[in-house]
Amino acid sequence: MGNTRVFVCENSIDGIFTAVYDAWSSGYGHNNVRIEEQCEKNSYSNMALFSDYIMVKTDFDKAVKVSRSVRAKISEEAYEMVCKAALSDCQGKGDLIYRFLILGFRMGAGIVNHLSNEVVNKVFKLNRNVNGEVHHFLGFIRFSEHENHVLTAVIHPRNNVLTLVTPHFADRLPNERFVIFDGNRNICSLHVPGKPWVIAEIPEADADDYRCRADDEYGKLWKTFFNSIAIKERTNLKLQRNNLPLRFRKDMTEFIPDKPISEL
Amino acid sequence: MIIQEGMSLQRKLEILSDAAKFDVACTSSGVDRKGTQNGIGNSVACGICHAFSADGRCISLLKVLFTNECIFDCKYCINRSSNDVVRTSFTPRELCELTIEFYRRNYIEGLFLSSGIMVSPNHTMELILEALRMLREDYHFNGYIHCKAIPGTDPALIEALGWYTDRMSINLEFPTAESLKNLAPHKNRKNILKPMRQVQLLRESNHEYLGIRDEGLLPYDGGHRDGGGLILGGGRTDTGDLIHVKGSHMDSGMLSGDSGHMGSSLIIDDGGRTGSGDIILNDGVRTGRKGLVPGDGGHTCQDLASPVEYKGGISLYKKPPIKRSRFVPAGQSTQLIIGATNESDYQIMSVSQALYDSFNLKRVFYSAFVNVNNDSTLPSTQDGPALLREHRLYQADFLLRFYGFRVSELLTEKSPNFNVFLDPKCDWAVRHLELFPVEVNKADYRTLLRVPGIGVNSARRIIAARKSAVLDFKDLKALGVVLKRAVYFITCGGRMMYPVKFNEDFITRELLASSGGTPSFIDKDITYRQLSLFDDVNFKPDEKFIIQRHSPV
Ligand code: SF4
Numbered sequence: 001m002g003n004t005r006v007f008v009c010e011n012s013i014d015g016i017f018t019a020v021y022d023a024w025s026s027g028y029g030h031n032n033v034r035i036e037e038q039c040e041k042n043s044y045s046n047m048a049l050f051s052d053y054i055m056v057k058t059d060f061d062k063a064v065k066v067s068r069s070v071r072a073k074i075s076e077e078a079y080e081m082v083c084k085a086a087l088s089d090c091q092g093k094g095d096l097i098y099r100f101l102i103l104g105f106r107m108g109a110g111i112v113n114h115l116s117n118e119v120v121n122k123v124f125k126l127n128r129n130v131n132g133e134v135h136h137f138l139g140f141i142r143f144s145e146h147e148n149h150v151l152t153a154v155i156h157p158r159n160n161v162l163t164l165v166t167p168h169f170a171d172r173l174p175n176e177r178f179v180i181f182d183g184n185r186n187i188c189s190l191h192v193p194g195k196p197w198v199i200a201e202i203p204e205a206d207a208d209d210y211r212c213r214a215d216d217e218y219g220k221l222w223k224t225f226f227n228s229i230a231i232k233e234r235t236n237l238k239l240q241r242n243n244l245p246l247r248f249r250k251d252m253t254e255f256i257p258d259k260p261i262s263e264l
Numbered sequence: 265m266i267i268q269e270g271m272s273l274q275r276k277l278e279i280l281s282d283a284a285k286f287d288v289a290c291t292s293s294g295v296d297r298k299g300t301q302n303g304i305g306n307s308v309a310c311g312i313c314h315a316f317s318a319d320g321r322c323i324s325l326l327k328v329l330f331t332n333e334c335i336f337d338c339k340y341c342i343n344r345s346s347n348d349v350v351r352t353s354f355t356p357r358e359l360c361e362l363t364i365e366f367y368r369r370n371y372i373e374g375l376f377l378s379s380g381i382m383v384s385p386n387h388t389m390e391l392i393l394e395a396l397r398m399l400r401e402d403y404h405f406n407g408y409i410h411c412k413a414i415p416g417t418d419p420a421l422i423e424a425l426g427w428y429t430d431r432m433s434i435n436l437e438f439p440t441a442e443s444l445k446n447l448a449p450h451k452n453r454k455n456i457l458k459p460m461r462q463v464q465l466l467r468e469s470n471h472e473y474l475g476i477r478d479e480g481l482l483p484y485d486g487g488h489r490d491g492g493g494l495i496l497g498g499g500r501t502d503t504g505d506l507i508h509v510k511g512s513h514m515d516s517g518m519l520s521g522d523s524g525h526m527g528s529s530l531i532i533d534d535g536g537r538t539g540s541g542d543i544i545l546n547d548g549v550r551t552g553r554k555g556l557v558p559g560d561g562g563h564t565c566q567d568l569a570s571p572v573e574y575k576g577g578i579s580l581y582k583k584p585p586i587k588r589s590r591f592v593p594a595g596q597s598t599q600l601i602i603g604a605t606n607e608s609d610y611q612i613m614s615v616s617q618a619l620y621d622s623f624n625l626k627r628v629f630y631s632a633f634v635n636v637n638n639d640s641t642l643p644s645t646q647d648g649p650a651l652l653r654e655h656r657l658y659q660a661d662f663l664l665r666f667y668g669f670r671v672s673e674l675l676t677e678k679s680p681n682f683n684v685f686l687d688p689k690c691d692w693a694v695r696h697l698e699l700f701p702v703e704v705n706k707a708d709y710r711t712l713l714r715v716p717g718i719g720v721n722s723a724r725r726i727i728a729a730r731k732s733a734v735l736d737f738k739d740l741k742a743l744g745v746v747l748k749r750a751v752y753f754i755t756c757g758g759r760m761m762y763p764v765k766f767n768e769d770f771i772t773r774e775l776l777a778s779s780g781g782t783p784s785f786i787d788k789d790i791t792y793r794q795l796s797l798f799d800d801v802n803f804k805p806d807e808k809f810i811i812q813r814h815s816p817v
Contacts, residue, residue: 113728116739139314139324143369151368169370171299172306172407176368218365224274225366228282229327230317233634233649239320243313253371254315 004034009056009094011037013086016094017063019056020101030102035094070101075109081127087160088126096122133157134164140244141165142253143178144213151178152210154251162189163199170197183207183251211251219253226254276352277362283332283343286636287378287412288599288629295430295594297406305367305374305407307430312373325376325410326366330354330392334380338437338448340604342636343380353382356395360403367407374408374430375399385416393421396428410594413463415455422459426466431594431626434459439615443605447642457623463596464624470591595626602657603650604633604642608680613660613671620664630657656682663688666720667713690716690775693753694768700753701760704740705730716775717750737761749775 005028009019016037023033034051070079082100085093099119104111114120143151151173155162162182166189169178174193181188186205191197213219249255297307313322331353334343342349354362359377366372377395382388392411399405411429413422426432434456438444441453471477598619600612616628632649635642660682663669667689674688675681683691693700693716702711704726712723722744729735729743736756741747751761752771 107732110732114732115725115729115743116733116735121742135312138308139312139370141370145369153370168308173304173368174299174301175304216369218362218369221274221277221362222366222369222371224278225281225326225328226315226317226323228278229285229323231285231319231321231634233645234319234321234632234651236320237318240316240318243320243322244316252315253369 004032004051006034006036006051006053007056008036008038008053010058011039012058013083014060014063015056015058016086016097017066018059019094020098021059021062021066022054022056023098030098033098035098036092037094039091066101070104073108074101074104074111077112078104078109081112081123084130084164085123085126087164088130089158089160090126090129093126096126130159130161130164133159134161136248137161137165138168140248140252141169141180142251144211144216144219144253146213149177151176153178153180154183154207154210155180156183156207156247156251158184160185162187166191166197166199179210181205181207181210211256216253220258223254223258271352273358273362276354276358277328279350279352280329280332280354281327283380284327284329284376284378286631286634287327287376288631295408300404300406303404303406304364305405307374307406307408314370314372324373325408326363326372326374327376328354328359328362328378330359330377330379330395331382331388332380333382335383336381336448336450338451339637339639339642340447340601340633340635344637347637353391354395356391356398359395360399360405363399363407364403364405367405372407374405374410376410378412379414381414385414386418386421389414389417389421389425393425393428396425400428408594410597413459415451415459417459419459419462422462423466426463426592427589429592431597432463432592433597433599435599436615436619436628437599437601438605439600439607439611440605443607447604460596460598460623460625463592466591467595467624474590476590595624597625597627597629599629599631601633602630602654603645604635608675609653609657609660609682610671610675610677610680612657613664613675616661617664617671628661630654630661652684653682656684656688660688663692668710685776686772689714690749694772694775697768697771701755702753703755703758704735705757715750715753717746717748717753719744 005023005026007019007023007026009015016035019035019037023035026033067079070082078100082097085097085100090096096119100111100123103114103117103119107114111120112124115124137155137157141153141155143153145151155165160182162180162185166180169180170191173191176191177193178191179188181202186203187199187201188205188210189197189199295307296309299306311324313324315323317323329343331351332343332349333351333353334341334345337344337346359375363372363375367374377392379388379392382391396409396411399409408431409429410431410433411425413425413432413434415434422432436444436456437448437451444451444453444456600615602612612630619625619628632651632654633643633645634649635645660669660671660674663674664671669692674692682688686694693714700715702715704712707715709723709727712718712726713720718726722740725743726735726740726745729739733739734757735743737747737751740750740754740756747761752774754760
């Protein structure tokens with residue numbers, strides 16, 4: 001038995017798809033290859049001793065080939081599942097996707113229901129997790145208004161959900177110029193009326209520039225509403241915390257103190 | 265009455281939201297609507313929660329009163345005319361700007377507008393109508409609107425309103441007409457049921473016009489919700505309890521009464537038995553499709569289903585509906601106050617069932633009574649509102665709407681209240697052990713739904729997953745089944761997980777010992793979700809809850 005060949009790729013849909021293409025066409029056999037996406041958690045310290053590492057250069061054409069055959073030979077649903085898995089923050093998702101696709105090309109469209117299979121179940125759970133976070137952000141994102149009516153929001157998502165949440169807002173606010181900034185990845189989505197929205201990398205950006213402004217009148221009104229709508233007799237902070245976990249709150253208008261702590 | 269002129273918007277919002285906080289809004293809008301080019305807003309059927317207030321309840325809508333002035337004197341309400349509180353109103357424009365600016369910032373999904381009664385029901389409704397018209401037509405707001413209709417409003421205004429709002433609701437307030445009379449002396453059942461029927465009929469004719477079929481309440485299997493067809497465990501029917509209620513029943517038996525029969529007692533029950541001293545959901549409103557609505561004005565129901573002209577004053581709203589627009593697309597809901605009067609759970613649930621069956625309501629909300637006025641003629645709520653009871657009613661309500669249960673299976677006149685310790689579904693299951701265990705690999709959807717620990721989502725997943733494999737207990741866990749509860753009621757491949765002795769006491773004890781058993785609501789240490797048997801008790805979209813329950817991979 002030879003060494004395992006590890007295809008190390010970029011942590012993105014295109015990166016992982018390219019690796020799938022390379023690993024598949026390498027001819028080493030599925031059992032002798034592994035895909036590893038690059039991320040902070042996957043540092044070289046856990047490199048395995050008896051493995052050959054192959055650096056995959058993201059190739060858009062190869063990625064498109066993979067996505068095309070997933071859609072044609074498995075199903076749209078499977079394609080969507082794989083994409084969402086690729087956006088999750090789960091370590092090892094690249095290889096999981098590879099195993100899922102091996103099975104998918106064998107089983108066809110039925111794979112999405114084959115939940116008693118471990119690989120399928122894992123992909124399914126990643127999807128649930130990503131969908132859940134997306135759904136949270138559809139509600140919890142807070143815009144505030146800046147000069148020229150530009151709306152900005154900051155999020156700190158676990159999964160890379162920006163591409164999944166932005167279409168909702170582009171549909172909902174077609175006439176607004178807005179920016180949603182992912183403070184964990186320093187990327188943002190930009191929307192201008194009448195144009196398709198885009199994702200941009202802004203490595204130097206500071207989340208504070210996009211955060212809720214304390215002087216937004218409607219922010220104050222919202223806080224008023226938020227406090228008066230609660231029924232005192234039913235106060236239940238634990239239930240509140242279960243429904244609205246603390247990790248979201250630092251970016252939400254109603255939980256940000258009126259003045260920065262330093263000025264209090 | 266204290267009316268302050270020139271009050272700040274901040275103060276108005278504070279007063280008018282505080283006064284609206286007991287109205288229960290629903291996050292599930294039930295309407296999917298894409299955004300429009302020149303407007304603002306869309307609507308998502310599954311609903312979106314935007315925040316959770318300190319009481320843990322979801323905030324998805326700007327929930328406010330239009331005014332807290334009121335000429336009525338309902339005992340349970342902070343706005344009653346005899347109370348000495350500061351009164352104020354929004355202008356239609358203020359309300360529009362608040363809604364739009366909140367919506368742009370993604371604070372809300374839309375507007376939930378309720379109101380006290382200023383001058384008269386018609387006067388108030390006209391102002392509200394103007395506000396909604398402005399919001400839709402001038403501000404091009406395309407998001408979600410839920411509007412309360414005031415009992416006693418002219419049908420023409422109700423109809424006009426229905427073209428602007430997604431959901432309409434008229435609060436029934438209490439399960440019996442008698443309680444309503446005692447606690448809300450200016451309201452009466454007829455004025456509540458009549459607009460409800462009107463909206464129902466208008467929706468039906470609108471659907472017919474547009475060729476839309478209203479979806480059934482029990483999803484996934486074509487929307488049959490008759491208890492009679494229910495067969496558990498291959499062929500056994502419990503005929504004693506499950507009496508067939510056909511669609512046609514709605515026209516005759518349930519809820520009906522002859523128009524002359526003011527207050528006649530026709531009970532709402534699966535069997536359609538009549539008896540006195542039972543629940544009356546009727547003050548003479550004939551519920552037959554073609555019957556006359558007696559009393560006020562004498563519109564026939566057919567009249568009610570076709571556009572009516574409002575003779576009250578403004579002519580602005582006479583215009584016929586824009587082609588292809590939808591009338592109250594998200595349907596109707598209503599609210600019952602729990603614990604201010606002494607109706608039993610059985611009475612309450614029977615009313616809900618009748619409202620679902622015959623008025624085609626989308627939701628009945630239950631609101632635990634809080635004695636805000638410290639009215640000595642009403643029960644004290646010093647020890648806190650009846651949250652557990654409210655919770656049990658919501659659980660049972662889910663069983664009616666999504667699990668194919670009938671009230672008569674859950675409660676009877678002899679045992680008219682829910683078990684404090686066991687939720688309604690477990691309670692039902694341990695009383696029907698003869699129907700269990702069921703084989704997970706074979707049982708149909710409706711049978712699976714009846715198993716404690718299996719919810720709507722997990723039942724669907726089971727059915728999908730067993731197409732490609734024979735399921736075992738470990739698979740069930742992955743599918744989101746709460747095994748702790750389900751084990752007593754299922755087999756996998758003919759085998760039970762543990763050799764369980766099948767008797768009611770034993771299982772009850774085991775269920776109580778598991779975390780879902782004894783709720784300790786009093787110390788508020790246990791959440792709704794932990795208490796819940798269902799995948800989706802919190803009216804949330806598909807996957808969200810399971811994710812939180814099982815930690816992410
Ligand atoms: S009608 Fe009754 S319940 Fe409604 S605001 Fe007036 S007093 Fe309150």
